[in-house]
Amino acid sequence: MRILVLGGTLFLGRHVVDAALERGHEVTLFNRGQTRPDLFPDIEKLRGDRDGDLGALAGRDFDAVVDTSGRVPRLVSETLDALGAIGHYTFVSTISVYADLSTPPTESSPLAELQEPTEVWEEAYGELKVLCENIVRERFPDAFVPRPGLIVGPWDPTGRFTYWPTRFAAGGRVLAPLPPETDTQVIDARDLAAWIVRAAEGQLGGTYNAVGPVTTREHVLETCCSVAGTDAELVWVDPDFLHAQGVEEWMELPLWLHDAKYRGMLSADPSPALAAGLRTRPLEETVRDTLAWTQSGDAPTEFPAGLDREKEQAVLDTWQRSVDSPA
Numbered sequence: 001m002r003i004l005v006l007g008g009t010l011f012l013g014r015h016v017v018d019a020a021l022e023r024g025h026e027v028t029l030f031n032r033g034q035t036r037p038d039l040f041p042d043i044e045k046l047r048g049d050r051d052g053d054l055g056a057l058a059g060r061d062f063d064a065v066v067d068t069s070g071r072v073p074r075l076v077s078e079t080l081d082a083l084g085a086i087g088h089y090t091f092v093s094t095i096s097v098y099a100d101l102s103t104p105p106t107e108s109s110p111l112a113e114l115q116e117p118t119e120v121w122e123e124a125y126g127e128l129k130v131l132c133e134n135i136v137r138e139r140f141p142d143a144f145v146p147r148p149g150l151i152v153g154p155w156d157p158t159g160r161f162t163y164w165p166t167r168f169a170a171g172g173r174v175l176a177p178l179p180p181e182t183d184t185q186v187i188d189a190r191d192l193a194a195w196i197v198r199a200a201e202g203q204l205g206g207t208y209n210a211v212g213p214v215t216t217r218e219h220v221l222e223t224c225c226s227v228a229g230t231d232a233e234l235v236w237v238d239p240d241f242l243h244a245q246g247v248e249e250w251m252e253l254p255l256w257l258h259d260a261k262y263r264g265m266l267s268a269d270p271s272p273a274l275a276a277g278l279r280t281r282p283l284e285e286t287v288r289d290t291l292a293w294t295q296s297g298d299a300p301t302e303f304p305a306g307l308d309r310e311k312e313q314a315v316l317d318t319w320q321r322s323v324d325s326p327a
Contacts (some may be wrong), residue, residue, distance in 0.1 A: 001025045001087075003200060004062040006050070006079065007069035009036045011155050012092065012148075015193035016066050017043070023197055030057055031069075050075040054082040064088040064200035071121040073131040080139050088200045089140040093133050093147045095209060095268060096126035102260055104267040107147075107207050133207075142205035146192065149211040149268060150255075153189040153286055154293035159303025161186055163254045164221060165291040167306075168228035175312045177256045178236045180218030183267040184255055187212045188286045195278045208273040212280045214266075217255060220283065227287040237319050245315045251305045 003020050007013035008029040017040055020027050028044040037045075046056035050069070061084040070076040070091060098105040099112045114127040121128050136143050152161035167174055192210055225232050239258050249258040257263050270278070293299050 001063040001200065002028070002061075003197075004028045004030060004057075004060070004065045004083075006030050006065065006067045009039045011157055012151055012189050012193060013066075013068040014039065014155060015153075015189045016068065016196055019190070019193045019197045023201070025197070028060075028062070050079055054078060057082040059084040061085040062087070064090070066090045066092070066196055066200070067136075068092045070132050070136075071125070071128055072119045073128060073135055074119065076132045077135050080135070086140070088142075088144070088203055089136060090144045090146070090196050090199060091133060091136040092196070093129050093145050093207075094126060095147050095149045095211070095265060097130045097133070097147060098126070101262050101265045103264040104269065105209065105264065106269065107209055107272060142203070144196070144199045144204050145207040146196065146199075146210035146273070147207065148187055148192060149209070149266065150186045151189050151192060152186045152290065154289050155299075156189065156290070157300065157303070159305035160251065160254045162290055162294060162299075162303060163306040164224045165228060165287050166294050168221075168225045168232045169230055169291060169295075170309075171230040171232050173233050173235050173313065173316050174221075174225075175242075175253075175307065175316055176217070176221055176234050176236050177239045177242055177253060177258075180216060180221075180236060182217045183214050184217045184220045185211050185214050185266040185268065185270075186220075186283075186286070188281055191278065191280050195273075198277055202277070204276060206276070208276055208278075209268045209270070210273055210278065211268045211270045213270055214268075215283070220255065223283050224287050227284060227291060235316055235319070237315070241319060241322070242315065245318065247307065247311075247315060253307050254305050 003025050005013055005016055008017050008031060017027050030046040032049050033047045048054055048056045065086050097111050099110040111130045112126045114124055118124055133145055156162055187210055221234060243258055247253050249256045257265060
């Protein structure tokens with residue numbers, strides 16, 4: 001198959017390219033050439049910008065297109081206008097499209113609606129993705145629309161999962177938010193990428209929550225600790241205490257969702273996706289490979305997500321004093 005990947009060099013996109021090449025497909029990339037431009041030296045690279053510079057795509061035909069970078073409806077529409085004949089279309093959306101994440105969403109749950117016109121995707125990520133999905137389905141009624149939850153694994157630039165394997169590898173006291181039995185759910189980027197390529201091969205259409213099995217926070221953190229193989233000590237801390245201490249959920253302390261309106265986001269049922277061909281690897285493998293990547297010299301030295309070590313230890317000290325001398 002001739003597969004066009006819109007993006008293809010940052011995180012999920014590069015894994016899609018790897019999976020497609022491994023299965024013998026002919027891959028073309030379209031991107032600005034700003035992120036790892038030397039990656040994949042032997043495949044066709046079309047340079048341009050989805051916002052105003054689509055000439056390289058004009059009239060090009062492909063058996064399949066994988067859109068990993070569409071966030072703004074206008075730009076998705078203009079990209080579709082530029083392309084020639086397309087066989088199969090994958091639009092990678094997000095679980096953030098749902099209007100209510102206080103409980104686990106299903107594929108038929110109500111979707112978020114944009115309240116004020118904007119193209120600033122950081123301010124209305126889920127709402128804009130809904131509109132992008134609609135545009136894609138208007139052109140490709142049988143499009144494949146995976147809605148991933150938290151995507152993890154090697155080459156993740158955010159650190160939203162990577163924080164935990166690296167934190168345990170550093171040893172010492174590790175702060176973890178209670179309760180340990182809280183639902184936790186991730187999807188390895190390589191598993192998602194492989195499913196996307198197989199979907200193109202099999203002309204799979206439809207919308208799916210692209211999520212892995214639901215497990216517990218305790219299982220995830222203990223797996224990270226075991227794989228890291230250090231003397232790390234897991235210290236469970238009351239979430240209300242963390243909130244009072246100024247610890248922020250999700251980005252500052254990854255995998256922690258304190259706000260009740262988000263508490264179903266890591267609990268979606270993976271059954272429809274698994275029945276449609278998604279295959280997931282053991283969590284241990286994801287943790288091991290993520291940690292190996294961070295130690296390889298190819299990973300960033302700092303990530304946007306993660307709790308500062310000094311702050312972590314200060315909060316732990318305050319917590320220990322409150323436990324030792326309760327009011």
